[in-house]
Amino acid sequence: RVLTRRIDVPGARVVINGIYLCTPHAxxxxxxxxxxxxxEFELYAAACQWSVDQLRDELESAIWLxxxxxxxxxxxxxxQPNSLYFQLIEGIGGEYSRQALLARSCSEVDAWLQERTHxxxxxxxxxxRSCDAMGVSAADEAALRIHAVLFPRDNVxxxxxxxxxxxxxxxxxxxxxxxxxxxxxxxxxxxxxxxxPDVLLPPRSHKPRRKQIENRHAAPQQIxxxxxxxxxxxxxxxxxxxxxxxxxxxxxxxSGRERGEVTPEQTSLVPxxxxxxxxxxxxxxxxxxxxxARDIGVPLELxxxxxxxxxxxxxxKFLLRLPATDEHEELYIDVSSSGxxxxxxxxxxxxxxxxxSGAQPALLREFAVPxxxxxxxxxxxxxxxxxxxxxxxxxxxxxxxxxxxxFREQLALARADRDxxxx
Numbered sequence: 001r002v003l004t005r006r007i008d009v010p011g012a013r014v015v016i017n018g019i020y021l022c023t024p025h026a027x028x029x030x031x032x033x034x035x036x037x038x039x040e041f042e043l044y045a046a047a048c049q050w051s052v053d054q055l056r057d058e059l060e061s062a063i064w065l066x067x068x069x070x071x072x073x074x075x076x077x078x079x080q081p082n083s084l085y086f087q088l089i090e091g092i093g094g095e096y097s098r099q100a101l102l103a104r105s106c107s108e109v110d111a112w113l114q115e116r117t118h119x120x121x122x123x124x125x126x127x128x129r130s131c132d133a134m135g136v137s138a139a140d141e142a143a144l145r146i147h148a149v150l151f152p153r154d155n156v157x158x159x160x161x162x163x164x165x166x167x168x169x170x171x172x173x174x175x176x177x178x179x180x181x182x183x184x185x186x187x188x189x190x191x192x193x194x195x196x197p198d199v200l201l202p203p204r205s206h207k208p209r210r211k212q213i214e215n216r217h218a219a220p221q222q223i224x225x226x227x228x229x230x231x232x233x234x235x236x237x238x239x240x241x242x243x244x245x246x247x248x249x250x251x252x253x254x255s256g257r258e259r260g261e262v263t264p265e266q267t268s269l270v271p272x273x274x275x276x277x278x279x280x281x282x283x284x285x286x287x288x289x290x291x292x293a294r295d296i297g298v299p300l301e302l303x304x305x306x307x308x309x310x311x312x313x314x315x316x317k318f319l320l321r322l323p324a325t326d327e328h329e330e331l332y333i334d335v336s337s338s339g340x341x342x343x344x345x346x347x348x349x350x351x352x353x354x355x356x357s358g359a360q361p362a363l364l365r366e367f368a369v370p371x372x373x374x375x376x377x378x379x380x381x382x383x384x385x386x387x388x389x390x391x392x393x394x395x396x397x398x399x400x401x402x403x404x405x406x407f408r409e410q411l412a413l414a415r416a417d418r419d420x421x422x423x
């Protein structure tokens with residue numbers, strides 16, 4: 001058998017786009033007349049072949065795992081003996097990417113991480129120049145770009161679609177809440193008083209249905225269209241937050257854990273969204289929560305609680321904040337407590353100091369620091385490093401530590417360039 005990338009060989013048949021099968025005679029003739037070079041052909045002494053029916057039966061029996069391939073991937077040269085296998089498996093994405101990582105030997109992991117470190121420099125430079133402008137509103141996109149540093153062939157289109165689906169579900173719950181609460185009218189058109197997520201929706205009243213009377217001459221009824229709460233003109237943002245709480249914590253059973261208590265799969269946003277529930281890094285769960293809130297029209301801030309020197313901090317380290325408006329005071333979302341809504345005066349309870357528990361909101365607000373886009377990315381990398389260390393994946397932990405250092409250098413350069421441009 002002879003394989004070639006030339007499309008003009010007489011009688012050649014397509015294997016995949018960019019690779020063709022031809023006869024030795026046709027290849028020799030092309031070289032003989034000077035139309036091709038010898039190194040443009042690969043000669044194989046034997047080949048394994050399957051009939052169509054045999055291959056179909058083996059695929060249906062799950063003997064083979066189909067994977068997308070390309071001529072560039074198949075013809076790429078590498079010093080690692082199993083590099084092509086791992087590349088194709090990683091291209092499938094999802095759990096297969098993780099299994100490919102676990103299947104590597106220690107030397108293969110080291111070589112792979114060195115390759116990813118070399119290839120990641122451009123990605124960090126690009127992210128550093130855009131992350132500060134992105135903020136938490138696009139932190140999910142930054143998380144996907146960080147995931148791509150380690151798994152560049154993983155197609156995360158399903159993750160983006162899943163986040164949109166979650167936002168649609170939350171919007172529907174929000175709309176239902178507004179309908180059952182009268183659109184906020186019972187509170188005078190303003191925000192409802194604070195309440196816990198488990199009382200988001202009041203119990204439905206079970207009224208007997210009226211017997212429908214058929215009328216063949218009646219005008220056709222309009223099709224019911226489900227609209228979001230903002231489209232309906234109701235904007236009770238507290239109900240929106242409670243709707244997200246019901247979705248993430250009551251229906252999907254997400255549970256936030258502090259740094260050092262989770263694995264890499266529970267930390268990275270990609271497997272977190274694909275899994276659709278369970279234990280998750282508190283920080284990553286905050287990012288998912290903020291992404292859903294953004295998609296239903298309720299932008300949030302991600303903040304870090306940073307107490308004065310000498311004062312310890314009770315968990316959690318990170319909260320989400322709904323900024324104050326003319327209609328409502330600012331609210332804090334405690335993701336570690338199933339999204340419990342808290343006021344500014346509650347911040348004192350997070351600090352291990354009795355005087356701060358009764359401090360004025362203006363003082364407590366100084367310890368709630370909004371995170372910039374750059375700081376969010378740095379915290380993501382720190383979370384991944386801690387999760388890898390906790391799972392005893394020391395090479396991976398060292399990799400993320402190096403990436404964090406490289407990213408911070410690129411971030412400093414990008415900010416210096418912006419400062420010079422504004423002068």
